[in-house]
Amino acid sequence: MRLFVVDGAEDNWSELTAGGDPTVRLAASDLQRAQRGRARIRSDRGEVEVILDVTVAVAPDFRSVRELAVVDDGTLRYAGTVDGLAGLIHDIEVAGVADGVTLIAASPRVDLRELGRDVLQRLAVWGRKSA
Template structure:
């Protein structure tokens, strides 16, 4: 799973992928999977990277408060919860063939996207090690 961050500094990859990418946004995982299937059936070998707006905190209620209640028109997957829950979501996205990676976008300026990205990478590495055992 490739992992990107998108913030004021731009878009940067935390993983080491070499395949050209195309970023997509979708309001739900089912639609994202259909978009990926359509793109992957084309002539180009592209990695499909799904935008995911995240609010991460120690508990769901705190994380959920980062989303503005009036911001329901956002056309990206939205996640509010813990790092462990986000790692689980990304694992599900990968195993279900929804996307080849994700771009994490902070739900608020208070989110430390760099820290979240590093924590997610550690969680994904732990998950992969547990699978290999």
């Protein structure tokens, strides 16, 4: 699972994982739309990796959780804990919804790089436990 973060401006995104295949970003408001979008993109463009945008607000930043409720940017939205976000990303991978995610902060107070590293660490631990 590839993981990207948005750095400031919406078009400026960078990868925290080591992927090399071409990517296409996808914005979808729910997982079903994302899965259909991935299938459509792959039928049009061939073997590209589809990266789903996810706007996030994580505890203990409850102010951004409240802000997330009023955001309607067309992306999948997540509000909760880091463990819950890691679980969502794992489910996105297992269900074949997307090949990766781009984390977008609901609030400028969120350090997406740190959050992304925390998520990757949890996914790695979970992977070792299931192996």
